[in-house]
Amino acid sequence: MENIIELKNVHKSFKGFDIKNFSIAVKKGFVTGFIGGNGVGKSTTIKMIMNLLQPDSGTVSVFGLNYKEHEKEIKQRIGFVYDENILYDHLSLNQMKDIVKHAYENWDDHLFNHYVELFDLPLKKKIKTFSKGMMMKASLTMALSHHAELIIMDEPTSGLDPIFRRELLEILHQLMQDGDKTIFFSTHITTDLDMIADYITFIHNGEHIFTKDLIEIEEEYAIVKGGLELLDREIEQEFLAVRKSNYGFEALTANKGRAEEVFGDMVIMEKPTLEDIMYYTKKGAEQHV
Amino acid sequence: MFSLVRKDLILQKSSILLLPVLCAYLAFNTSILWIGIVFSIVISLNSFSTDEKSPIHILFNSLPYTRKEIVTSKYISAFIFTAVVAIAIFIGNYFINGMIVDWKVFVLMFGIVLSVISVIFPLSYKFTSNQLLMVSLVLSGIFLVAVNFFVKNWIDQIRAFIGWLLALEGNQIYFMMAGAVFILYAGSWLLSMYIYKKKVF
Known part of the structure; x- marks a missing residue:
């Protein structure tokens, strides 16, 4: 092309x-x-x-x-x-x-x-x-x-x-x-x-x-929602950014397949909007700083 | 590039309305040289300030023109505006006062107008009009105080100098002056192109 x-x-x-x-x-x-x-x-x-x-x-x-x-x-x-x-x-x-x-x-x-x-x-x-x-x-x-x-x-x-x-x-x-x-x-x-x-x-x-x-974005990116007990330092590294609250966590992954492999049915996976991707990328950049 | 010159001429159409005012000045026997200089500079600078808003420069720099062409067109337009004023003076004076203007007056007029523009254009490309206004107010204040202090009756002296220039018999000095102004105008054009090339929009 x-x-x-x-x-x-x-x-x-x-x-x-x-x-x-x-x-x-x-x-x-x-x-x-x-x-x-x-x-x-x-x-x-x-x-x-x-x-x-x-x-x-x-x-x-x-x-x-x-x-x-x-x-x-x-x-x-x-x-x-x-x-x-x-x-x-x-x-x-x-x-x-x-x-x-x-x-x-x-x-x-x-x-x-x-x-x-x-x-x-x-x-x-x-x-x-x-x-x-x-x-x-x-x-x-x-x-x-x-x-x-x-x-x-x-x-x-x-x-x-x-x-x-x-x-x-x-x-x-x-x-x-x-x-x-x-x-x-x-x-x-x-x-x-x-x-x-x-x-x-x-x-x-x-x-x-x-x-x-x-389509690629849809295939690769996902919002992952689950309980805080599923997270540890190593797993957090897999995400672009993580948002935690008293009720659980919400995170963006750029590797949907890997997240499915790691968490199976223990989490909810949602299709992210472009706005989600922008938001979590900014948050991820701040977290890594 | 000539479409840019055409654009300047179209945008200054309203300045043509000033030409009858110019004829009125001629009828009152005001100095032809003075009228020519003022009108030419006012129209040229008005044309420049119409384009001064930065979004307009974004437009012209996005159209298929190079920065060199944008600057060059301004110098060509200023020359044309001066020529239009000179022609209007020539015709106006012929019909109102029944006299043909001496060519030396026009050489002097072109010389002074183009010299002034040679100084103003590069400065205008570099600085905003507000900055220029402040600096020119301060400088003219200093100039007036200094000139009044050191040179008594300086206006009479300038008048006498111009009278002396116009009364000169030989043509050589006029050709030399025209050549010097041409070099100054070309130098100013090159400097403006250099400044404009580096400009950020």
Whole structure:
């Protein structure tokens, strides 16, 4: 399977925060959800993929090309959506289109009008009068109107109400049905991912924890619940993190088969949500510190 | 890259509304050189400040443009704005005062405007406008106090110097000045590209 984005051994240091030896690969033709808590490096990674930031060391390649020699070629093929408004808010959508369209060789006015109609966007109203949802739809319209092969979105659903969110996900789902596109998007609303993601890339404190498909996650991870008498120091090491209470323990394992072997019928095994995985990974990292 | 220049021109469309005001100044016999300098600098800086909001830079850096092109377009736009003001002055003065403006005035105007922009643009890429405002307020305060203390009637002296420049017979000094300004503008452009390349969004 071809990789459309590759980051290899990337390091990026800021005051008080580092991305460390970070390597990920995003597969062509799929939706990859990029998850992690606030401030763990999701936006920084997306900025490096968009060449808004350059890594201190390591390599970033998109479509198998590097930014140093192929910046314009790469960006011609990317549609982007950020969580803040990056359009001139004193202009109308029509005026904004007039500015953006000249940047792209493959700009398609028909496609633009199609999305404007679909999203019910006003062409002549100033963008500053748009609601957060409309703003997101306007950005998405721009991102989708030049036949981009790769759509990169940074928290596109944050701040949107549930109906808008569902609509946005529907559109992305539709987009994947229509053609050979790839979507990479960050979110901390993990329920969005169940609907459309094929792969999940998880980042925590600047480190790549895993990239897996949803089925793999279901097969490997489990929440284990049982009595405290079942735990000892050695067994605790088998878990990513353990939460204890007076009534028993609850833990996350990344090796469901091994947990079944060890505990048999003595524990209850449950399917974890992505939120559980994020929570226990953070807790595990703190416990190991 | 020319679509970026086009974008600057579109966004400054409203500045064209200023051109009748410029003609009004001409009718009142205000210094042509002074009007040209003020209008050109105001329009160029206005164009710069429209893009100063950092999210707009995220947009242009995500579009298929290189950072070099983004900076270069600003320098081309500033030159075009100055040329537009010069043309407006030439036409306005011809119809209002019935006079053709001496080409030396335009050379001087371009020289001063482009020199000022050569200093302001790299600083604006490096610092925020708030920082620049504070520093320029302090510096102009110090300058005014110092110049009043050391050079009496400095405004008259500047006026006399410009009068002397315009009255010069030989063209050589103008060509030398144009060359020096061109080198300064090109140097400023290179410096801005270097600063902008390192900028974090």
